[in-house]
Amino acid sequence: MQLRHLAYFVALADERSFTDAAVAMGVSQPTLSKQIRALENSLGTALVVRLRSGIELTSAGEALLPHARRILIEADNATRSVHEVAALRRGRVRMGATPSTVEGLLGPVLRRFRTEHPDIDLEVHEAGSRDLTDELSAGRIDLALLIVPLAARIPDLETSIVHTERLVLASPADADMPASMDVAGLRDLPLVMFREGYDLRDVTLRACADAGFEPRLAVEGGEMGSVLRFVESGLGHAVVPHIVMGSRSGLRSTRLENPPLSRSIAIAHRPLETLPLAARAFRSALMRSLPV
Numbered sequence: 001m002q003l004r005h006l007a008y009f010v011a012l013a014d015e016r017s018f019t020d021a022a023v024a025m026g027v028s029q030p031t032l033s034k035q036i037r038a039l040e041n042s043l044g045t046a047l048v049v050r051l052r053s054g055i056e057l058t059s060a061g062e063a064l065l066p067h068a069r070r071i072l073i074e075a076d077n078a079t080r081s082v083h084e085v086a087a088l089r090r091g092r093v094r095m096g097a098t099p100s101t102v103e104g105l106l107g108p109v110l111r112r113f114r115t116e117h118p119d120i121d122l123e124v125h126e127a128g129s130r131d132l133t134d135e136l137s138a139g140r141i142d143l144a145l146l147i148v149p150l151a152a153r154i155p156d157l158e159t160s161i162v163h164t165e166r167l168v169l170a171s172p173a174d175a176d177m178p179a180s181m182d183v184a185g186l187r188d189l190p191l192v193m194f195r196e197g198y199d200l201r202d203v204t205l206r207a208c209a210d211a212g213f214e215p216r217l218a219v220e221g222g223e224m225g226s227v228l229r230f231v232e233s234g235l236g237h238a239v240v241p242h243i244v245m246g247s248r249s250g251l252r253s254t255r256l257e258n259p260p261l262s263r264s265i266a267i268a269h270r271p272l273e274t275l276p277l278a279a280r281a282f283r284s285a286l287m288r289s290l291p292v
Contacts, residue, residue: 003075005039006068008032009047013065016054073139073270080276091278092121096132096144099224100200101265104243105163106145109289113282120278130197133157136268142279143269145286147199159266162290166242167203167261169254172234180255184211190218190236192227199263204239207261265290 008025012032015021022032040047047061057065080091093113097106102124110122125132125141132144136157148161169186171177186208193215194201201220208215218236227238232250239261245253267286269275275283 001039001042003072005035005042006071008035009039009061010065010068010072012036012048012055013057013061016056018050018055069138074274076139077274077276080278088117088278088281089119091117091119091276092123093143093278093282094123094125094141095282096125096127096135096141096146098129098132098145098147098199098265099126100241100244101145102126103224104165104241104246105265105290109286112289113285116285117278117281120281122282128197129199133268136270139270142275143267143283145265146268148264148266156270157268158271159268160287161264161266162286163265164262165265167200167239167256167263168242168245169237169256170228170231170240170245170248170251171237171254172231173250173252175237175252177252177254180257182211182258183207183256183261184213184258186215186237186239187211187213189216191215192222192230192236192238193217193220194227194238195221195223198223200239200241203261203263207239207256207259210259 008021008027011024012018012021015024018029018032022029025032036048043060043064045060046058047064048055048057095106106124110124113120114122123141125135125144127135129146132141132146135141136144145162146159148159169177169181169189186204191204193204205215219230222230224240224244228240228244228248228251230236231238232248239256241263242253245251267283269279269283272280272283
């Protein structure tokens, strides 16, 4: 069994098509088929079943797939670590972050790290916490800023809380709003709501349910940027992290009380000893820069 055999097998499992997998790997379809047969011969069992519509993995293929992914991740990490040994003068950090942490937290950390390590490439993946955990598990990113408790429920990931942020009510700048209000006061307001799967949606709906009412939604389905723009345009109000409000002159902030709302942000990654050196250095920079 060789690494290239596993790489071809994982590509085939992802694409479910010899043609598409060959394109993804930059080889001809006969070459890919030959490599898959060689892997099957070395293991003494069939890994895929060829169908008219594509392929399906056999039970042996399903059993091999997670091990093959981990082996390829570790091989990639080993190669990258060797390339980075020259005092972090080379390397790449693949960082994931939720939209609110990109907007409110990550910029200064990236700028400081770039100044200290100008030859390390920085790659940022912006997505929701659930999508980022999938990226981490698949080895497509090294570490991510996630919302807990979601991050704490993901197996094989280590998490450390790096920041706790207050949630506030964002309103149009010209809205007649008090400096603070109880969560129960949301009952009478049209709310701009995040899309399904967004942790801020869950926090808002749970807070309203705990206060004994179902909120009135003016519009729903947005990401952080679109939600803030909708509020600025006067469509309604939204519960957002305080950190995203600083540069928004078209918004005003109202503290939420009884109860106050907050959420914790964690840095998540695979076991620390498996991380490339550049990713470990960036994790240390995050831990130093973001107050809990």
